[in-house]
Amino acid sequence: MRIIDFHTHLDDRWFNQPMPSETEFLETLDRFEIEAACIFTLQGFYGNCRKHNDALAARARRHPDRLIPFATVDPKLGDAAVVELERCLADPLFRGVKFHPWLQAFAPSMVQSTMIELLQCAARRHAPVIFHDGTPPYSTTFQIAAAARWVPQATVVLGHSGLSDYVVAAGQLVKDIPNLYACVCGPRAGYLPYLVQTAGIEKIVFGSDFGFTDWTILAEFLDNIRVADIDRPMMECILYNNAARLLRLGERPLPTAHLQ
Amino acid sequence: MQHPQVIDAHVTLGQEHPLALEAGELLHRMDAHGIEHAIARPMGAELVVDNRVGNDRVLQAGPRISGLVTANPWYGSRALDELKRCRQAGAVGLFLHPSRQGFMPIEPVVAPLLEFAAEADWPVMFHTGTYVHSDVLAVAEIARAYPQTQFILGCGGFADMWFEIPGAIRDVPNLWLETSHTLGDGIRCVLKTTGSKRVLFGSGEPSNRYAAAINTLENLALDDETKRAVFRDNARGLFRLA
Numbered sequence: 001m002r003i004i005d006f007h008t009h010l011d012d013r014w015f016n017q018p019m020p021s022e023t024e025f026l027e028t029l030d031r032f033e034i035e036a037a038c039i040f041t042l043q044g045f046y047g048n049c050r051k052h053n054d055a056l057a058a059r060a061r062r063h064p065d066r067l068i069p070f071a072t073v074d075p076k077l078g079d080a081a082v083v084e085l086e087r088c089l090a091d092p093l094f095r096g097v098k099f100h101p102w103l104q105a106f107a108p109s110m111v112q113s114t115m116i117e118l119l120q121c122a123a124r125r126h127a128p129v130i131f132h133d134g135t136p137p138y139s140t141t142f143q144i145a146a147a148a149r150w151v152p153q154a155t156v157v158l159g160h161s162g163l164s165d166y167v168v169a170a171g172q173l174v175k176d177i178p179n180l181y182a183c184v185c186g187p188r189a190g191y192l193p194y195l196v197q198t199a200g201i202e203k204i205v206f207g208s209d210f211g212f213t214d215w216t217i218l219a220e221f222l223d224n225i226r227v228a229d230i231d232r233p234m235m236e237c238i239l240y241n242n243a244a245r246l247l248r249l250g251e252r253p254l255p256t257a258h259l260q
Numbered sequence: 261m262q263h264p265q266v267i268d269a270h271v272t273l274g275q276e277h278p279l280a281l282e283a284g285e286l287l288h289r290m291d292a293h294g295i296e297h298a299i300a301r302p303m304g305a306e307l308v309v310d311n312r313v314g315n316d317r318v319l320q321a322g323p324r325i326s327g328l329v330t331a332n333p334w335y336g337s338r339a340l341d342e343l344k345r346c347r348q349a350g351a352v353g354l355f356l357h358p359s360r361q362g363f364m365p366i367e368p369v370v371a372p373l374l375e376f377a378a379e380a381d382w383p384v385m386f387h388t389g390t391y392v393h394s395d396v397l398a399v400a401e402i403a404r405a406y407p408q409t410q411f412i413l414g415c416g417g418f419a420d421m422w423f424e425i426p427g428a429i430r431d432v433p434n435l436w437l438e439t440s441h442t443l444g445d446g447i448r449c450v451l452k453t454t455g456s457k458r459v460l461f462g463s464g465e466p467s468n469r470y471a472a473a474i475n476t477l478e479n480l481a482l483d484d485e486t487k488r489a490v491f492r493d494n495a496r497g498l499f500r501l502a
Contacts, residue, residue: 102420135420136391163419164441165359165390168277186419188441188468194278213445216479220444223472 001236003034004243005218007130007159007185007207010039010059010067011052019211022059028215029066032222035240036254038068038096038130038247042212045103049073049081053088060093064255068247070096070130074104075111075118082117089125095247097122097129098159101138108147119151128155128246133170134163134186141166145173148180155179155246157205160186167191171198181246183207184238185221192228201234205243265296266474267495270328270385270414270438270462273317276304281466283321290324293470295463296492299499301328301355301385308332308360311342319349326352326499328385332361333370343376352499353383355414358393365398366405374402378409383498385412385438389421396424403435410434410498412460416442426453436498439490440464444476451480456489460498 011019019042020028029037039060044052053071060069071088073081088094097118101107108115108131122129131144141162148156156179162170163186174182175198182199184192185207195204206225210218225235244250268290273281283300290298300321301307302314311331318327329346331339333356343354354377356370363369365386377384386399396417403411411434417425418441425442426449429435437450440462450459463473477490495501 160419164415165419171278188464189472190279190465190467190469198278213443216444216448216476219479220472220476223475227469227471 001232002240003032003206003222004240004247005029005034005037005208005210006157006205006243006246007183007209008037008039009042009209009211010056011042011044011211014042014212020214022062025211026063026066028210028218031215032218034218036066036068037210038070038207038243039211040070040098041072044072045100047074050084053084053094057088057091057093064093066254068095068254069093070098072098072100072104073118075099075114076104076106078114081114082121085118085121089121089127092252094127096127098131099129100132101143102132102135105138107138108143112150115147116150119147119154119156123151123154126155126248128157128181130157130159130183132160133158134160134166141170141173145177145180148177152179155181157181157183157246159183159207161195161204162187167195171195174199174203181205181242184225185209187224189224189228192225192230196230196234196238201237202242204238205246206239266294266461266491267499267501268295268298268463268465269412269460269495269499270440271298271300271465272303272467273300273321274303274306274314276307279303279466283317283325286465287322287324289465289470293474295470296324297501298325298463299328299352299495300325302330307357311335311339315342315346315351319346319351326350326501328353328355330355330357330361331373333363333373334361340372340376343373343380347380351382352501353377353385355385355387357387358398359387359390362393364393365395365402374406374409378406383410383412383436385414387415388413389415389418389441391421396421396428400428400432400435403432407434410436412436412438414438414462415440415464416446418442422446426450429454429458436460436494438462439477440468440473444479447477448480451482451486456486457494459490460495461491
């Protein structure tokens, strides 16, 4: 079965903890037969987004057929954040945007005007925008859903489908908001049938958070899908088809050549 | 070594949107995954308001399922009466869900229940991981206040309080981890920091699934002694199972 991991982190470290290296990262993708992964920074959430966006792009350039970089910017910086996002998305290598409001220290409503500009920028480039969700006080699932309503033409993805306490809400919000999607990176297997039935099978993508810890997290979240009470066609939608559609791989396939 | 005969320290019976699990289906799932015994607690309305119905559900689920009973502390003396009834009926411990039942673990309203658990020599499992009321560190404070009682961090601080778990268990000697929702990396960190003596395998059925919960531990490549402790012996001792 083809798999795209829509939620991973590829960086040097998280605080003082080393993360899987680029080689280990790719070996793990191979081990679990993951075709491609959307890669996000981790240290970049704490500052100097430009530096971390460039580092992410450099990694993706070495493996453009496997690694799909998502840029991040700090919306607290206002216009400078919009400029940085425009810069990143002008590079066809970047296919999406990642925000982690909890770690980046903003609630979307606190930076609403900038966030609207950023979402509009992403929408113009057809770049999905994935947010961490499920954690108060800055990343509740309702806060992310509210941001999705501000710019209906943007594609907004709940990075964790409500994680734990917001899963029921996530299903309902994704159903109610046409441009809101859910990445099942968090809710345990018992909740997947509910998410599929409520949100709609076409609105759910698979993600693992791999990179944040070692390969075991990828194994766990793949298990989550495989043991859930959903059939194979549904799994194919979640594991590959929906992500391919959001990333527009039909129109813009991933390059096969080395870009460096 | 294959799986030892497994004791599952945390399942839920009843209904809580969108989840549901009855004893017959649980036994079917236990058989399919080599689970010898399960510790079950109520869910949904039976956890929050209809405690007697939920407690009877877990207490009457058959010989392979033991009841981790509950009482909403706001019922006052009626809560204590219910726990006394459950003790007579064979309950093996107390479950509390501060977020759903509406209290802070350190509030006086819950103290009589904790004193009862201490007198009954029951372990107490708290739901943890939901911000504010189900704070891992609030349960750690309660554990410090009742050092003779064993307290279990149910759901292991899932989702975003996982990072408090290893330090809390290291620092508070009567605090235990139940693994049903904890990521493997977090479980590994507890095992590395504190060893296996206070770690309990839990499936979290029906929120999680046996196959996934067992694989989470299998992926850690535990040695046989650790496996026996986590999958069986720790729970057998803590819940005083035969």
